[in-house]
Amino acid sequence: MDKKEQIIEVATALFAEKGFENTSISEVCETAKVSKGLIFHHFKSKNGLLREIFSRTTDMIKKNNLNHNDGNAYDTISLLLNSFFDQLKRDKTFLQLNVSVISQPTTREIIKDLVKERADLIFRSTKKLFDEIDPINATAKSYMFISELDGIALNYLSIFNDYPLEEIKSLLIKKYLHQ
Amino acid sequence: MDKKEQIIEVATALFAEKGFENTSISEVCETAKVSKGLIFHHFKSKNGLLREIFSRTTDMIKKNNLNHNDGNAYDTISLLLNSFFDQLKRDKTFLQLNVSVISQPTTREIIKDLVKERADLIFRSTKKLFDEIDPINATAKSYMFISELDGIALNYLSIFNDYPLEEIKSLLIKKYLHQ
Amino acid sequence: MDKKEQIIEVATALFAEKGFENTSISEVCETAKVSKGLIFHHFKSKNGLLREIFSRTTDMIKKNNLNHNDGNAYDTISLLLNSFFDQLKRDKTFLQLNVSVISQPTTREIIKDLVKERADLIFRSTKKLFDEIDPINATAKSYMFISELDGIALNYLSIFNDYPLEEIKSLLIKKYLHQ
Amino acid sequence: MDKKEQIIEVATALFAEKGFENTSISEVCETAKVSKGLIFHHFKSKNGLLREIFSRTTDMIKKNNLNHNDGNAYDTISLLLNSFFDQLKRDKTFLQLNVSVISQPTTREIIKDLVKERADLIFRSTKKLFDEIDPINATAKSYMFISELDGIALNYLSIFNDYPLEEIKSLLIKKYLHQ
DNA sequence: GATGAATGAGTATTCATTCAT
DNA sequence: GATGAATGAATACTCATTCAT
Numbered sequence A, B, C, D: 001m002d003k004k005e006q007i008i009e010v011a012t013a014l015f016a017e018k019g020f021e022n023t024s025i026s027e028v029c030e031t032a033k034v035s036k037g038l039i040f041h042h043f044k045s046k047n048g049l050l051r052e053i054f055s056r057t058t059d060m061i062k063k064n065n066l067n068h069n070d071g072n073a074y075d076t077i078s079l080l081l082n083s084f085f086d087q088l089k090r091d092k093t094f095l096q097l098n099v100s101v102i103s104q105p106t107t108r109e110i111i112k113d114l115v116k117e118r119a120d121l122i123f124r125s126t127k128k129l130f131d132e133i134d135p136i137n138a139t140a141k142s143y144m145f146i147s148e149l150d151g152i153a154l155n156y157l158s159i160f161n162d163y164p165l166e167e168i169k170s171l172l173i174k175k176y177l178h179q
Numbered sequence E: 001g002a003t004g005a006a007t008g009a010g011t012a013t014t015c016a017t018t019c020a021t
Numbered sequence F: 001g002a003t004g005a006a007t008g009a010a011t012a013c014t015c016a017t018t019c020a021t
Helices: A003-018 A025-032 A036-043 A046-065 A073-090 A092-103 A105-133 A138-159 A165-177 B003-018 B025-032 B036-043 B046-065 B073-090 B092-103 B105-133 B138-159 B165-177 C003-018 C025-032 C036-043 C046-065 C073-090 C092-103 C105-133 C138-159 C165-177 D003-018 D025-032 D036-043 D046-065 D073-090 D092-103 D105-133 D138-159 D165-177
Strands: none
Touching: A003 A025, A003 A036, A003 A046, A003 A092, A003 B105, A025 A036, A036 A046, A046 A092, A046 A105, A073 A092, A073 A105, A073 A138, A073 A165, A092 A105, A092 A138, A092 B092, A092 B105, A092 B138, A105 A138, A105 B003, A105 B092, A105 B138, A138 A165, A138 B092, A138 B105, A138 B138, A138 B165, A165 B138, B003 B025, B003 B036, B003 B046, B003 B092, B025 B036, B036 B046, B046 B092, B046 B105, B073 B092, B073 B105, B073 B138, B073 B165, B092 B105, B092 B138, B105 B138, B138 B165, C003 C025, C003 C036, C003 C046, C003 C092, C003 D105, C025 C036, C036 C046, C046 C092, C046 C105, C073 C092, C073 C105, C073 C138, C073 C165, C092 C105, C092 C138, C092 D092, C092 D138, C105 C138, C105 D003, C105 D092, C105 D138, C138 C165, C138 D092, C138 D105, C138 D138, C138 D165, C165 D138, D003 D025, D003 D036, D003 D046, D003 D092, D025 D036, D036 D046, D046 D092, D046 D105, D073 D092, D073 D105, D073 D138, D073 D165, D092 D105, D092 D138, D105 D138, D138 D165
């Protein structure tokens, strides 16, 4: 019954489904069954709501994907790849929201600093893994690894209807785990 | 002096810079110095204008990137990689337009069929190359190759401010040309 | 000071005077001294506003014309004819609005169901009167009675400049009350 | 292949179906397969086109309904009633166009003079009939007769879905021919 | 915290009309 | 007679935001 959480939940779903720019505050209100005023009371502006959602997603990424500190690098990469491909199949629209918000100039501007924060976070924890495996070229390899995952997500979610996710996963596992 | 071309040129620039949804027809008119009516006379709707622009970009891709039929597969990949990284540095906002239009649900819906057409085109010509090199797993490898390029573009254009493009290029060249 | 009522009042007057299709929302706003948004906040669309107005008119007809349950049929018809001809002289433009809205295909479509509801209402209460007088052919006679009144309204309001309303009224009284 | 006639034919059908205000010149052009310029070449304006159509309808009424000069008054009324009810069933949308154009303030203004001309014409030829039958009250009776027919048309075309046209016709025949 | 009436600038789109060819 | 590119004013409608309650 926490109305603030309810707003965030509904807004996330709607932004994901229809895009940020094409979801009106009115629609969020009707779906979440709250008044217009309340949204501005809690988030100050529509942009504020987006920022809150984006921040929370970063928090979730932290919790889910970057906490595998215990095992060695190979085990961690293995876990990471598995959770990545799992989420890809599970949270399609939600991930699409992240891509679209980041790639569109206007929305990107709104969350600029949050994007940088998240990107740094992801880069650093990836770099740690590759440093452990082989310090030579670890920076470029880390960027390459992140790019590969993002590219896979983009192609799977927005471009191809028959993207062979399983085969791609095998390819990646072979590449990073069976050298 | 062809006003239709002028509209397309201006609209492409504005859509790229500010995003499709955040560019108003009025703005296109003022910049292109034509009347509002003329846009609808030529393109029927704002969506129609986007479709025309997207189509033309596909045509350009055809002409520029997929015409290297003469040499062997390795030469072609080499040319392709070079032209890809060149364009990435040159046409930043323009490529960003393509990513954002494809990844946002609303705009994606408008050009759904054109995305599929372009994706098929790119996949087929990539697959031809990989088939020539090694028919085993050529399909998955093709998808992987395309995903890598798209991921690089996405990371370079929208996520990292200090993306090491040259090192990534070297990595790719090593991977695909010096096996 | 109730702005919603104010909008309805102004819109009714303007629609009557210039026709629904030729009255712009802007004009209604300026005249009623409210913002554009408020009309859509209250009525959802220009069509919604028309429907509200049409509905209210039906309510008014109910109250004014169909409440003569007490006397016998002849008394009721007498009252009804008197109030009909009175209103015809008093509310010219307002009645014209009703005729024009009903007879034009586009506006008619908007209020289709409300027209049927009103027509049924008027028919049933007319039929009750004619049934009381003489059940033979009461249905056809009721339709004829209604048609006569509507035809008189149409001719008086929109066709003839010198329509002899008083003589017509005498003719009707003679026909229906002095048989 | 006379393009002017083709325009008139198409415009009449479209105006009847969708109303004058809701039919755009563009639509007339596309349907009639002529250019925009040609309509303005022939009719000077959209209003001019409406006037031409209205005029021609008056001409048609003259030819069809008012030429029964030969028989006596009763025969003429009989013919007139028959042709009226026939047309009512045949040319529904076309007659609706006439009612809607006359009853809506804006369109009425455009053809004001033509409406008067037609109304006078119809009144005079009706009056001639009633004068022949009984000069007392012939004026009011003529207006009443015209009002009855118009009211029947209005109710049949725009108000009731189950208007009993045949019974109404019988009622009228009994009233005017079997006194 | 919570409501919803009210605003006003902004949006895509329509449309009668003109005019050079 | 005939075309269709071009105009610009007008239209219904949207929407983030404010504010009194």
